[in-house]
Amino acid sequence: MGDITIALDAxxxxxxxxxxxxxxxxxxxxxAHVKIYLVGKQEVLAEHLSGVASEYKDRLIIHHASQTVAxxxxxxxxxxxxxxxxxxVAINLVKERKAQAVVSAGNTGALMATARFVxxxxxxxxxxxxxxxxxxxxxxxxxxxxxxxxxxYAEHLFQFAVMGSVLVAAEDNIDSPTVxxxxxxxxxxxxxxxxxxxxxxxxxxxxxxYIGYVEGNxxxxxxxxxIVCDGFIGNIxxxxxxxxxxxxxxxxxxxxxxxIFSRMIGLLSFSVLxxxxxxxxxxxxxxxxxxxxxxxxxxxxxGANVLGFTAAINEAVVEAQKDVPNLIxxxxxxxxxxxxxx
Numbered sequence: 287m288g289d290i291t292i293a294l295d296a297x298x299x300x301x302x303x304x305x306x307x308x309x310x311x312x313x314x315x316x317x318a319h320v321k322i323y324l325v326g327k328q329e330v331l332a333e334h335l336s337g338v339a340s341e342y343k344d345r346l347i348i349h350h351a352s353q354t355v356a357x358x359x360x361x362x363x364x365x366x367x368x369x370x371x372x373x374x375v376a377i378n379l380v381k382e383r384k385a386q387a388v389v390s391a392g393n394t395g396a397l398m399a400t401a402r403f404v405x406x407x408x409x410x411x412x413x414x415x416x417x418x419x420x421x422x423x424x425x426x427x428x429x430x431x432x433x434x435x436x437x438x439y440a441e442h443l444f445q446f447a448v449m450g451s452v453l454v455a456a457e458d459n460i461d462s463p464t465v466x467x468x469x470x471x472x473x474x475x476x477x478x479x480x481x482x483x484x485x486x487x488x489x490x491x492x493x494x495x496y497i498g499y500v501e502g503n504x505x506x507x508x509x510x511x512x513i514v515c516d517g518f519i520g521n522i523x524x525x526x527x528x529x530x531x532x533x534x535x536x537x538x539x540x541x542x543x544x545x546i547f548s549r550m551i552g553l554l555s556f557s558v559l560x561x562x563x564x565x566x567x568x569x570x571x572x573x574x575x576x577x578x579x580x581x582x583x584x585x586x587x588x589g590a591n592v593l594g595f596t597a598a599i600n601e602a603v604v605e606a607q608k609d610v611p612n613l614i615x616x617x618x619x620x621x622x623x624x625x626x627x628x
Contacts (some may be wrong), residue, residue: 323385360396360400374404389595389599417432424508430520433517439485457608463494467488470503502523572594
């Protein structure tokens, strides 16, 4: 296995270097073949690395960048005025082939705009799409798009399905992963024209293993390997699930604290609740991939903890190992030759 280099936007997100540097240290401890560029302000990063063991320091390289993209900054402003931001410089390292992937917890809009501007989309792909894993009852389910595209045509949903299928096939070693379209019902007559047209395109082609519509109440059942939707719907669905999980956790905690008897039951149930919390911990699913670009771009949740940001780095490592952009490019090239993409 060859060496893999990952560029980290070390100043991005709610906590910046405070989270990114410990996650980078954890990543190089886990992966002996991984080298990491920590992109950001030299003095800040040097301070956070001061106590790191010498055996890891040679794989943790500080790459200075003088600017930082604010979490509420307009994407257009970041593109125009922040050419030496930690985000932009980290993406440039991928373009220059000095790194195979970039991971950032920074401003989502700025990351998507900058990555698309710098790296460009693959031939045959109109728009990149964010894809991430959801915790389900069985197997693993990934959903795209999760917010990169607020408005998408049927042709874009078709492209999303192809890209998601390539990623899952590579990462999970599934020959023909199943694909479903998120819709308001399972019947063919349900849905808007966009979804109906996308279903027609997927049904009439052999580009992916399309099995039909998936309803919102089936998101966490693990019914299919990939669920496709536009970014507006996908982002709402994702944040609804995140919010529901937090509310449910709080209700459970408050219920066990109501009386002395419920506290006793809570103590008896501690190991079960601990396993449940671990299984549903969003940190282990952190790291959405921006598919369709000439390079690997992973978006971490802005408020991710060390475990969560490490998970995002791990996703970048896996995609680099599998060379996902190249695999998507090869698949899209075939579909272009067959006339299934234009």
